[in-house]
Amino acid sequence: AARRLSRPACARLVTAIKQVLTAAIAAGGSSLRDYVHSSGELGYFQLQTRVYDRDGMPCRTCATPIRRIVQGQRASFYCPGCQR
Incomplete structure (x- = not known):
């Protein structure tokens, strides 16, 4: 990307x-x-x-559920609606 x-x-x-x-x-x-x-x-x-530690909760901007991924044993959180 x-x-x-x-x-x-x-x-x-x-x-x-x-x-x-x-x-x-x-x-x-x-x-x-x-x-x-x-x-x-x-x-x-x-x-x-805006998204840290909010896995599954609605995004405060667009209401899309926040996602959590693990990269190198570290958690990252993002909104798949806002953060393309």
Whole structure:
């Protein structure tokens, strides 16, 4: 699928990735399960995720059920309706 991305689509993807990373850093990262910062504080970015850990639940944008796949022993979640 990556080979089918146009240059403009790649540029939009890069912009979106930078925006998400900036927002995640500003929110202190994600505290999933038992992760905390060295200061003992939690990160709060996980409250903003759209699909993480929502397998089978409806997408908040299009109501398509969220899917979970495992890649290299790591779970990934996506909306097959929005993320083609």
